[in-house]
Amino acid sequence: MGTSSRTTFTKRQKERSRQEKRAEKLQRKAERKQVGETNNVATQPTADLVVTHDEDGQPQGFDFHDFGK
Secondary structure (H helix, E strand, O other): OHHHHHHHHHHHHHHHHHHHHHHHHHHHHHHHHHHHHHHHHHOOOOOOOOOOEOOOOOEOOOOHHHOOO
16 A cells, blocks of 8 residues: 555645746746837837928927838
8 A cells, every 4th residue: 555655645746846847937037028028118219210300490290100011
């Protein structure tokens, strides 16, 4: 009967290890996603914006069409 409980213990240990690895992997994935989102926000291209002027030489404002791609 000793071997029966030993195999059960080993199976539980393996399952616990698998769950811990999965949790760590999901945590790393969430961190990468968060870092990726902050990088995307910080590196939005603003060089594509062109300032246009009206007849009096005053700059015109931008609308949401100027920022979309």
